[in-house]
Structure formats: structure tokens, C-alpha cells
Amino acid sequence: MKRVRVAVVGVGIWGKVHLRAYSQHPSAETVAICDVDEDRARQTAELLTIPACYTSVGEMLANEELDAVSVATPDMAHTEIVIQCAKAGVHVLCEKPMATTVEECQAMISAAKDNNVRLMVDWHNRWNPPVYAAWKSIRDGELGDVRYIYYRLSDTIYVPLKMLPWADRSNPLLFLGSHALDSVCWLMQSKPIRVTCWRMEGVLKAMGTDTPDMYVTVLDFENGATAVVENSWVLPQSSPSLIDHKAEIIGTKGTIYLDPTHGRAVEKYTATTPEGFPNTSYPDMFVMPEVHNRQVGLAVESIYHFVECVRDGVTPLTSGADGLLNTKLILAAERSAEKGAAVEVSS
Ligand SMILES: NC(=O)c1ccc[n+]([C@@H]2O[C@H](COP(=O)([O-])OP(=O)(O)OC[C@H]3O[C@@H](n4cnc5c(N)ncnc54)[C@H](O)[C@@H]3O)[C@@H](O)[C@H]2O)c1
CATH class of the missing domain: 3.30.360.10 (Dihydrodipicolinate Reductase; domain 2)
Structure with a gap:
């Protein structure tokens, strides 16, 4: 079975939840992370033995063969990254709220549609x-x-x-x-x-x-x-x-x-x-309770759903249109x- 090659952009509190979910899912393989905080990016990559880390999304997309990306940057910093990933043909799981303006949501939806990628918002x-x-x-x-x-x-x-x-x-x-x-x-x-x-x-x-x-x-x-x-x-x-x-x-x-x-x-x-x-x-x-060092709970379930949708070519349960309405x-x-x-x- 082909594994979904993922990256996480923004490896703060919630980006680390995405990384943990990907590490636990048999169909996901985390190949890169990206964070504007260089020390955080490097330390996280070392701690979790992730092969590549970047401070620029553009550089990451240029160097990595990715199937999917999680965007877990602060609330007001999702749009540009989602659009960059969509234009590179990479499926996106965007943290909530999708964006802070209607125009940004519309631009993200168009980028996903034009490049035939799935866009899910993480309302877990x-x-x-x-x-x-x-x-x-x-x-x-x-x-x-x-x-x-x-x-x-x-x-x-x-x-x-x-x-x-x-x-x-x-x-x-x-x-x-x-x-x-x-x-x-x-x-x-x-x-x-x-x-x-x-x-x-x-x-x-x-x-x-x-x-x-x-x-x-x-x-x-x-x-x-x-x-x-x-x-x-x-x-x-x-x-x-x-x-x-x-x-x-x-x-x-x-x-x-x-x-x-x-x-x-x-x-x-x-x-x-x-x-x-x-x-x-x-x-x-x-x-996100832990049982025998494994994270369980709804926080990982929505991320598993995204992996499975990308793997199986299925439309996710939450969409860009939901994000626009929200x-x-x-x-x-x-x-x-x-x-x-x-x-x-x-x-
Ligand atoms: N689903 C949930 O219940 C849930 C829970 C907590 C947070 N969140 C969402 O997750 C997102 C992140 O929240 P957090 O608490 O992890 O924040 P955080 O501040 O802990 O982490 C954000 C990270 O993004 C990095 N960053 C900022 N701008 C960037 C950029 N342009 N490119 C790359 N990296 C960048 C920061 O350096 C930081 O490491 C927010 O949208 C938040 O609302 C969702």
C-alpha cells in the first residue's frame, strides 16, 4: 500500500498533534516540516527524526515530493500557505478557522479546485x-x-x-x-x-x-x-x-x-x-487522551480521516465551502x- 507523504507547516502546539497523528497512522509518512522559527523547526525534526526541515514553504515544496500538507500556523496565517501548497498539487488539511476574510477563503477554494487537490478544514x-x-x-x-x-x-x-x-x-x-x-x-x-x-x-x-x-x-x-x-x-x-x-x-x-x-x-x-x-x-x-503512550481521541481521528481521504481518493467530511460559510x-x-x-x- 502506498503511504501518503506528508509535511506539517507550523510545528507549535497543534502542529505537533498533527505530527503525532501522522506518526501513528500506518498510511502516513512524515517527510518534512516547516516553521518560520528555525530553532523550533530543527529541534522538532531532530526529536521526531523527520528527514527534512525548512523555514520557507516555497523551498519545501520545491525540494520535496509531497502528497499532503497540514497547515497549523496561527489563525491569521493560513491563506498564503494553503494556496502555495494547492498550486504545487498538494492536498491540504488546514487548521480552523480556515481564514479571516471571505476573499481569502474564496482564493483558497479556487486554488484547490483549479489544481484538483482536496482541501479539508480541521473541525475535529x-x-x-x-x-x-x-x-x-x-x-x-x-x-x-x-x-x-x-x-x-x-x-x-x-x-x-x-x-x-x-x-x-x-x-x-x-x-x-x-x-x-x-x-x-x-x-x-x-x-x-x-x-x-x-x-x-x-x-x-x-x-x-x-x-x-x-x-x-x-x-x-x-x-x-x-x-x-x-x-x-x-x-x-x-x-x-x-x-x-x-x-x-x-x-x-x-x-x-x-x-x-x-x-x-x-x-x-x-x-x-x-x-x-x-x-x-x-x-x-x-x-486527546493518551493510552499506553499512544494518542487517542478526536484530535487524531480527524487527521486520520484526512490521510485516508488522500490515500483512497475520497472527498473529506469538511470542505472549503464549509470554511467559507464559517x-x-x-x-x-x-x-x-x-x-x-x-x-x-x-x-
Ligand atoms: N483543532 C483544534 O482544536 C485546535 C487546537 C489548537 C490550535 N488550533 C489551531 O492550530 C493553529 C496553530 O495553533 P497553535 O496553538 O499550534 O499555535 P502555535 O503558536 O503554538 O504554533 C504556530 C506555529 O506556526 C509557526 N508559524 C507562524 N507563521 C508561519 C509561517 N508563515 N510559516 C511557517 N510557520 C509559521 C510559528 O512559528 C509556530 O511555531 C491555529 O490556527 C489554531 O487555531 C486548533
Whole structure:
């Protein structure tokens, strides 16, 4: 069986998750990495025995025979790299959010189409067992017509203050809302037509990180249904989980409540758990838990899906078109928050 020759661009926190997933998948072979931080690129290549490392995507594409690339650079730095890879005929798995403007998303979609490459966006919650269970139940008709979704995806303040050096160039809507909006649209299977959003700020700005604290976004769908999406970056450090992920889905025949982070599959109290992440009382059991030194969970599943789509010539479950809609919703939410009024979503 031919192995898919992959490279990862951006080998920070999440690029390393991509590298780990590729190292575990029998059909993937990581042949190169690229990062503008030369020391990080070299150290990562040495540590993981990856044959080649670069600081320029152009140089990497010129020197390597690649089938596929993961783009795991910061939120605002995906577009140019995705387009370069597509033009070189390389399939792309792009981290979320796909891009920060409609024009960038359109340029990425065109580049992929013109060069006949697959473009997937890494909304891995479609592989999250509770979210998938809800999707399946809706598809099987158990809930009847879905009328309402409440969807919360928030982080403790650790993420903007300690995890992301570029938090002030992103925000909770781009970083978390992108996932939540994709999940809601995937579950609802109707077109969002109107967005109303409230943005709150003050806590992070007072701490020197110039970005909003949280967003509450209401989506009206073509089928008459409504969704409320809540994304905060200021949950207390002492929270029992780094992520707070919850959803309620109400249909004409049934209801589902999801609680992927507070389900307490593991509940732990030690001298350090009051400090919160990484010593949480409710350790992550869905996103990226480790079992016998192997990473399992939804974070690797979406990356495996990409490898298998490239290997088998299959269209991935998430697309550039989903990415374009997602960015339109994020931009409409920002406009709504600024205007203090609902904003129609352009088709
Ligand atoms: N799917 C998820 O749940 C999830 C989780 C975390 C992060 N992410 C996404 O992954 C992406 C990366 O996030 P992160 O937390 O790993 O950030 P990070 O800051 O830890 O890593 C980003 C890396 O990209 C490198 N970089 C920046 N510009 C570059 C360029 N032009 N070319 C090559 N390398 C470049 C940086 O030097 C850095 O090493 C973001 O889009 C983020 O939203 C997704």
C-alpha cells in the first residue's frame, strides 16, 4: 500500500498533534516540516527524526515530493500557505478557522479546485463521540425537527494568557467559535440566514491581552430554527477542565444534552488539582487522551480521516465551502456586535 507523504507547516502546539497523528497512522509518512522559527523547526525534526526541515514553504515544496500538507500556523496565517501548497498539487488539511476574510477563503477554494487537490478544514468535533451521537440521532429522526440548539465551547483564561502567544491577534470567536459554529451548522443541516452577536471585553484587556473576553452569537436558520453559541476565553484557571463544552438540542420529538467535558469519566482531587490546567480535576477524555503512550481521541481521528481521504481518493467530511460559510458567520457576528443589530448572512 502506498503511504501518503506528508509535511506539517507550523510545528507549535497543534502542529505537533498533527505530527503525532501522522506518526501513528500506518498510511502516513512524515517527510518534512516547516516553521518560520528555525530553532523550533530543527529541534522538532531532530526529536521526531523527520528527514527534512525548512523555514520557507516555497523551498519545501520545491525540494520535496509531497502528497499532503497540514497547515497549523496561527489563525491569521493560513491563506498564503494553503494556496502555495494547492498550486504545487498538494492536498491540504488546514487548521480552523480556515481564514479571516471571505476573499481569502474564496482564493483558497479556487486554488484547490483549479489544481484538483482536496482541501479539508480541521473541525475535529465532527469526530467527537457525543457530538457525533447527536448528529446520528438527528439524522435517524429521533429528535424530529430540530428547533433549537444551545452550544457552548469555552476555555479557561490559561489559553489566551499562557498557551497562545498570538491571542491578541485572534479572539474567542475565531479560535473557539469556529468549531462551535461548524458543529451547529453540521447538526442543524439548514442554512444560517441571520446572525446577532454580543461581544464582551475588559478582563483580558486589563491583563494586557488586547482581545475580547467572550461572544454570544444567535443564528437564525432558513428552516425557522435558532441556535445560541457561547464562547468565552475567561473561565477561571481553577475550572476542573481546560475546555467547557456543552450542548442542548431540542427537537419536536426529542431532546439531547451533551456534556463532553464535565461527564466526569475521571474525577481527580490531589494537592495540585485546585491549580487547574494542566492538573485538572476532570482530565480530557475525548480530545486527546493518551493510552499506553499512544494518542487517542478526536484530535487524531480527524487527521486520520484526512490521510485516508488522500490515500483512497475520497472527498473529506469538511470542505472549503464549509470554511467559507464559517468565516462569513464569524464576520457577520463581529459586524452585528459592532452595529448592535442583526446582520443577514450573504449567500
Ligand atoms: N483543532 C483544534 O482544536 C485546535 C487546537 C489548537 C490550535 N488550533 C489551531 O492550530 C493553529 C496553530 O495553533 P497553535 O496553538 O499550534 O499555535 P502555535 O503558536 O503554538 O504554533 C504556530 C506555529 O506556526 C509557526 N508559524 C507562524 N507563521 C508561519 C509561517 N508563515 N510559516 C511557517 N510557520 C509559521 C510559528 O512559528 C509556530 O511555531 C491555529 O490556527 C489554531 O487555531 C486548533
